[in-house]
Amino acid sequence: MHAQVASLYRHPVKGFTPERLSAATLEAGACFPCDRLYAVEDGPSGFDTDAPAHLSKMKFTVLAKIPAVARARTAYDEASGVLTASAEGLAPFKGDLASDEGRRGFEAWLAALLGDEARGPLRVLEGPGAHRFMDSKQGFVSIVNLASVRDLAEKIGRPVDPLRFRANLYVEGWPAWVENGWTGKAVRVGDATAQVLKPIVRCAATHVDPVTAERDIEVVKALFDNYGHTFCGIYLNITAGGAVGQGDAVVVEA
DSSP states (O other): OEEEEEEEEEOSBTTSOOEEESEEEEOTTOOSTTSSOEEEEESOOOOOTTSOOOOOGGGBSOTTTOGGGGGOEEEEETTTTEEEEEOTTSOOEEEETTSHHHHHHHHHHHHHHHGGGOOSOEEEEEOOTTOOOOSSTTOSEEEEEHHHHHHHHHHHTSOOOGGGGOOSEEEESSOTTGGGGOTTOEEEETTEEEEEEEEEEOOGGGGBOTTTOOBOOOHHHHHHHHHSSOEEEEEEEEEEOEEEETTOEEEEOO
């Protein structure tokens, strides 16, 4: 079954602004490039840089916990490691998150933005080695079927921004919800190949409008009420690396 990549996104800091790309190079067994490189701990999380392990998203400053995170507009420069951040009412931030000075600066900026909504103290964490701060232990590369998002929007009678689902790849060309039955299937994504791991179970992060930072749609309830599940999207494990770009084919085995 054929589809095309409509858009690609990375999220360098967990919970913060999706950054649109024209193309990326996927690597076997790896997460999407520059995705969830950093996370901001909201109070002690128990994360051990010497023995990194998956932790609940609720340990961090994420939309499911703090909708005001969406008020920040962030951008990451991969070459320099510099993050820029802006929000209404605050002076902009610019700093290298690989440095102590840059991390402390972003923590202070974010504390001013979030105020009492953060439990704190806030601490920027960098994923050591290949570790990334993914929502799922098996969440390497995520795909959302845009037809499924449109079908949900039709069911609830209002627009649903696909960026609520914070995927790496958004695709056009599949029937709505067909992806929920593809666990274990092989997929070609541009020049890469992959295997479908499982559907993505959605949480309250999708309730937050990524533009207004308001909780305005109970997406999880809407999914369950209309379909009897809380899935939207699928996770992939890349089995052979390769380039993927906007407009490239995404083909699922018959």
